[in-house]
Amino acid sequence: xxxxxxxxxxxxxxxxxxxxxxxxxxxxxxxxxxxxxxxxxxxxxxxxxxxxxxxxxxxxxxxxxxxxxxxxxxxxxxxxxxxxxxxxxxxxxxxxxxxxxxxxxxxxxxxxxxxxxxxxxxxxxxxxxxxxxxxxxxxxxxxxxxxxxxxxxxxxxxxxxxxxxxxxxxxxxxxxxxxxxxxxxxxxxxxxxxxxxxxxxxxxxxxxxxxxxxxxxxxxxxxxxxxxxxxxxxxxxxxxxxxxxxxxxxxxxxxxxxxxxxxxxxxxxxxxxxxxxxxxxxxxxxxxxxxxxxxxxx
Numbered sequence: 001x002x003x004x005x006x007x008x009x010x011x012x013x014x015x016x017x018x019x020x021x022x023x024x025x026x027x028x029x030x031x032x033x034x035x036x037x038x039x040x041x042x043x044x045x046x047x048x049x050x051x052x053x054x055x056x057x058x059x060x061x062x063x064x065x066x067x068x069x070x071x072x073x074x075x076x077x078x079x080x081x082x083x084x085x086x087x088x089x090x091x092x093x094x095x096x097x098x099x100x101x102x103x104x105x106x107x108x109x110x111x112x113x114x115x116x117x118x119x120x121x122x123x124x125x126x127x128x129x130x131x132x133x134x135x136x137x138x139x140x141x142x143x144x145x146x147x148x149x150x151x152x153x154x155x156x157x158x159x160x161x162x163x164x165x166x167x168x169x170x171x172x173x174x175x176x177x178x179x180x181x182x183x184x185x186x187x188x189x190x191x192x193x194x195x196x197x198x199x200x201x202x203x204x205x206x207x208x209x210x211x212x213x214x215x216x217x218x219x220x221x222x223x224x225x226x227x228x229x230x231x232x233x234x235x236x237x238x239x240x241x242x243x244x245x246x247x248x249x250x251x252x253x254x255x256x257x258x259x260x261x262x263x264x265x266x267x268x269x270x271x272x273x274x275x276x277x278x279x280x281x282x283x284x285x286x287x288x289x290x291x292x293x294x295x296x297x298x
Contacts, residue, residue: 104249
């Protein structure tokens with residue numbers, strides 16, 4: 001029996017799915033919500049008159065952006081009452097993402113946290129323009145603004161992000177080396193070893209979502225960070241294992257207790273030292289760290 005090929009509409013959606021997921025995730029910082037947006041986009045796409053669509057990619061990006069914006073506005077209200085610091089849902093990323101400096105930076109915990117300080121519209125404009133190089137006219141159509149307004153929003157959001165984003169782009173090799181040193185020191189409980197790999201202005205942010213124990217505010221300075229890390233390890237009941245991995249393009253450790261995922265610990269490095277530690281313990285955010293998600297800017 002001859003295999004039936006997918007219809008052209010389905011083929012087009014599947015061809016652009018990785019791009020659409022990446023757009024939705026960068027706007028939302030949540031893989032689960034990005035998946036919901038893609039489902040809504042598919043329903044809209046399936047209902048559309050394909051003969052009237054000149055540019056399928058542009059149409060799909062436009063619908064995805066609108067759906068993601070609607071969801072982000074709703075999520076912002078929930079995040080205002082979130083227990084403790086909010087961190088993005090970590091994504092297990094493949095080595096090719098880490099090698100793509102532009103994509104890796106845009107996905108990094110540090111940059112997504114900066115994007116959280118933008119308004120929903122500013123964030124969508126920044127992501128579409130700065131990350132995906134979408135034209136002003138196309139962005140205007142997606143968010144319901146004039147091209148002139150989009151240019152102003154893009155300028156304002158770019159200036160805001162540039163003033164707050166990490167300055168140094170670290171090579172994947174240097175990042176992995178810093179992670180290995182950090183992992184050895186943490187696993188052995190070597191107080192001095194941990195201190196030696198932490199930058200003077202290191203910041204640790206932990207997200208338990210009110211479900212798992214986590215610091216309720218950012219912890220700054222090597223001494224305080226070390227005390228918190230070692231104290232957390234002492235409270236573990238069971239066999240703790242750590243596995244080096246990559247999440248959101250950042251070097252990270254996947255920590256398990258008796259084989260069950262307990263948390264993801266991503267790090268940011270500069271000049272060979274750890275400047276940021278992002279610990280995600282909220283179980284609802286640990287569902288996308290078992291298989292790498294296909295991500296792309298194209």
